[in-house]
Amino acid sequence: MKIRKAVIPVAGLGTRFLPATKTVPKELLPIVDIPSIQYVVQEAVEAGIQEIIFVTGRGKDAIEDHFDEAPELEQILADRGHKEMVAMLRRIAEMTEVVSVRQKKPLGLGHAVLCARDLVGDEPFAVMLADDLIDAETPCIRQLVDIFTETQESVIALLEVPLEEVNQYGVIKGKELKSGLYQIEATVEKPAAKDAPSRMAIIGRYVLRPEIFAILQNLPAGRGGEIQLTDGLSRLVQERKIFGCEFLGDRYDIGDKFGFVRATVAYALKRPDLKDKVAEYLKILNR
Ligand code: G1P
Numbered sequence: 001m002k003i004r005k006a007v008i009p010v011a012g013l014g015t016r017f018l019p020a021t022k023t024v025p026k027e028l029l030p031i032v033d034i035p036s037i038q039y040v041v042q043e044a045v046e047a048g049i050q051e052i053i054f055v056t057g058r059g060k061d062a063i064e065d066h067f068d069e070a071p072e073l074e075q076i077l078a079d080r081g082h083k084e085m086v087a088m089l090r091r092i093a094e095m096t097e098v099v100s101v102r103q104k105k106p107l108g109l110g111h112a113v114l115c116a117r118d119l120v121g122d123e124p125f126a127v128m129l130a131d132d133l134i135d136a137e138t139p140c141i142r143q144l145v146d147i148f149t150e151t152q153e154s155v156i157a158l159l160e161v162p163l164e165e166v167n168q169y170g171v172i173k174g175k176e177l178k179s180g181l182y183q184i185e186a187t188v189e190k191p192a193a194k195d196a197p198s199r200m201a202i203i204g205r206y207v208l209r210p211e212i213f214a215i216l217q218n219l220p221a222g223r224g225g226e227i228q229l230t231d232g233l234s235r236l237v238q239e240r241k242i243f244g245c246e247f248l249g250d251r252y253d254i255g256d257k258f259g260f261v262r263a264t265v266a267y268a269l270k271r272p273d274l275k276d277k278v279a280e281y282l283k284i285l286n287r
Helices: 036-046 061-066 071-079 083-094 109-115 140-151 163-168 211-217 229-239 257-268 275-286
Strands: 005-009 051-056 097-102 125-128 132-135 154-160 170-178 181-189 200-208 242-246 250-253
Touching: 005 036, 005 109, 036 061, 036 125, 036 132, 036 140, 051 061, 051 109, 071 083, 109 211, 109 229, 125 140, 132 200, 132 257, 140 154, 140 200, 140 242, 154 229, 163 200, 170 229, 170 242, 181 229, 200 229, 200 242, 211 229, 229 242, 250 257, 257 275
Parallel strands: 005 051, 005 125, 051 097, 154 242
Antiparallel strands: 125 200, 132 250, 154 200, 170 181, 170 200, 181 242
């Protein structure tokens, strides 16, 4: 079966980025001039995904508006002769189908995914976390979709992290089948370094079989009193295989302030209109 839908949880309050996020959803904070969520949606589109399901919360309507038509704005820009800007806005509005569902209470990532159950239906789907920005030649979610296409089993993105950082991630126990491809045996959410089964961390890209929903439905609260997707995976792996993909690409944790700055600099250095100026400025700062 094909992966047609991606669930993107965006209900989080973004408290780490207050006061910016007092009125602006953190997913719309721009990496230079492009809201970070647009990169994530673009990644899904490039993997052939046709429908984005946002799991939203109060005050997050502007995210959907970003992917909607903006006729008044387009008209004003057209009157002023800004054809390219109009075309750019049209591309964003036509990029993909967007639907949304509310997560009324902050009960965790597993619960957020469960909220999308009716919209996903009985088919495999992607989950993409907007705090993980991944710059890759082959979009990260496409790398996972390719493994799913071959195996028809769930696939999660993996990254080796330093031991002192394992407590910030879901961590796997598994065996490497071939370079970069793992078979998952268990997953544990944010273990202490001494308890971590490995240094292979789960990054926010998943392709999941629909069996995960029944598991999440009956899952007790885990770490932090929240329903954890990682705990759901640990149960799913007892029913069906899950593969881990050590993806190729650079990942930025933009839920973290320094990660956000790193992403901003790295993305600016890739832009033809900015790279020379930014590179020159970094040199001056270094002197
Ligand atoms: C979530 C997941 C965690 C995963 C991480 C990836 O944690 O619960 O398993 O490793 O995303 O970014 P969060 O960063 O939302 O606390």
